[in-house]
Amino acid sequence: MTPTSQQKRNDILDAALELFAEHGFHNAPMAQLAKRAKVAVGSIYRYFKDKDELIHALHQEVDTALQNALVSEVAPAISPQQHFVHLMINLIHYLQEHPYEFKFLEQYYNSPFGIEIKREKLLMSGPSGRQSAFEQFFSGPAKKSLKPMSAHVLYALAFGPVTFLLRDVSSGLVKLDEPRINELAEGCWNAIKQ
Amino acid sequence: MTPTSQQKRNDILDAALELFAEHGFHNAPMAQLAKRAKVAVGSIYRYFKDKDELIHALHQEVDTALQNALVSEVAPAISPQQHFVHLMINLIHYLQEHPYEFKFLEQYYNSPFGIEIKREKLLMSGPSGRQSAFEQFFSGPAKKSLKPMSAHVLYALAFGPVTFLLRDVSSGLVKLDEPRINELAEGCWNAIKQ
Amino acid sequence: MTPTSQQKRNDILDAALELFAEHGFHNAPMAQLAKRAKVAVGSIYRYFKDKDELIHALHQEVDTALQNALVSEVAPAISPQQHFVHLMINLIHYLQEHPYEFKFLEQYYNSPFGIEIKREKLLMSGPSGRQSAFEQFFSGPAKKSLKPMSAHVLYALAFGPVTFLLRDVSSGLVKLDEPRINELAEGCWNAIKQ
Amino acid sequence: MTPTSQQKRNDILDAALELFAEHGFHNAPMAQLAKRAKVAVGSIYRYFKDKDELIHALHQEVDTALQNALVSEVAPAISPQQHFVHLMINLIHYLQEHPYEFKFLEQYYNSPFGIEIKREKLLMSGPSGRQSAFEQFFSGPAKKSLKPMSAHVLYALAFGPVTFLLRDVSSGLVKLDEPRINELAEGCWNAIKQ
DNA sequence: AATGAATGAGACTTCATTCAT
């Protein structure tokens, strides 16, 4: 891949993100995608075997960006609750500011594409080897402050409310302000804390 | 014009539920649907104007069935926590035993079909006139036991974890046993209680 | 055919005339036809083998009605020009007052249905044996007042202008008043007279 | 989007003209059209948005060709009658030699496609800007030789016989020879002359 | 390597006709 083609690949993925988020996978013809990416239809097929592979690659991309966004430094002396709330607020901010990415992910996990992919992967596995911020938190010293429970339930209590609420945000039904974001983050903490 | 065979209409809706849940709206051709329902393609159009209307009708049906399932008698002297946990367990049981319905609803609310429908409607409005079980609970005397917060956040904390976890259940990644169901229900209660 | 069924046959033909004139043969489904005729779809097939036969039967009917309308008594001492103009005005009046019939006939003769039918039949053959009014005129004593020419050309000069103009009338582009009707009839006479 | 192959577009229009003339708009499936034009079905839709647009485009094409055919030089010192007869003979010759075009136009003006188009446009408006040959004639110095009458009636008397007769020609019922063509043209002139 | 015209399988839908009641 020459640098030029890497650029083109990104143009395609960017256009795809927009189009998929706006119209859904099935209302985003390759021709339209090509036009928005300012490449020829045929060119897309040099970078991706077919539409499915493009969608999976885009998932990869969006997922990685999300993980990277959540990696952030935290003051060491912070309390577990403060730490968790901090991570949560980061997450909400990121997703609220990247509605296309959120819409794409929701669509992906709700379609035949995302079934075989573990849902928790969304937030519990870091980019290429590194641990995700949440993964570090849940497996680190804060563990003692959490009520002992099945990991699946823990993730559901931690992330379920966010995804639920953000759907309404991204459909324009709600706008989240800081007080509400805090309400949510603290609610989640109360759900999982010891 | 107004067909009399409620039976055939149901056959079609049943086949549609399966097919939509298994393959998604866009990978469920009318021809396949007809075959599974054991009717001719043209017959579907006697009962539903087009595919969209069929999808909306199915939503109606599934939604009503869900609401009906949640209506249950509760001992009057029960505590708010016990009441909430009871409702929650009911909900989880129902959805876990009806994975097609759950998948269909998730898909519906995540598609252009369901956008104009408030997400909370899922659980906060009862079937034709009656109040839903959750609606009664949240607007009833238990209100005093809840932490004051924005309604949207409240619903997110109450229902977000369930929908999150049930996706994994319906993809076959997890099987919920009673202890875990209790963990979840109690976590939710802790998130919203005073 | 009992009287009752003759009635029903007429209801069907009447509905067909309306529907065909308004929407064209190909935008007039049998179901709609049945509804407008207040009979069941299946019943239509007791009276007509299929849609084509219905169309041909309707043509027959409309054609006969037209011929009958043109049969009219004329004072014996009238001049050939007066006679011709009289017949012509009759014809125009009838067709202008029966726009559905006119539209149907135009459509019929312009479709694969009417190709094998001689166009002149329209006006040159009377109902069941009788001679049509125009036939009588052209073959009667007035013949001497006509310029000798091929029959086809004669009919074209006589009837072409009427059908041409009535199309605009039936599309609502023109409304014919008596002066114009006279202009037309006299123009036709000038075209064919000795 | 803007295809370069004018050739292919013409192939499609040629095939369409044949098919529409032979079978009518509604008995000319896109698949058959594609086969006759030796292109894939999908290709037609690169050149025309849908079947309707194809029909309108074909009308455009046929209309222009007809107008162009009628433009011809006339000796300046010719009499109005000779001029009119000359134009008429031209018209008849052209249409008799292009029966598909004639059938297509008749069908077009007799269908919902052509209703909003004034019937006279057929011959009274020239190709893109230029005046049609008949338009020039009727509005030129010959006007003084015509009997004063409503324009609609004038056109009907001039063009009605031609379209009437040519239907039979194009159904193969008659073959026009020069004497008959002259009879017709002169009859028309007698109908409209002063 | 890039382009985009061409392809044709397949989706949705309509509607003439049949047939069980």
Added chain:
DNA sequence: TATGAATGAAGTCTCATTCAT
């Protein structure tokens, strides 16, 4: 005999993918 629900062939159009340039 009348009914109208059921049928499925056939029509229009879309769009992922290919391939000649």
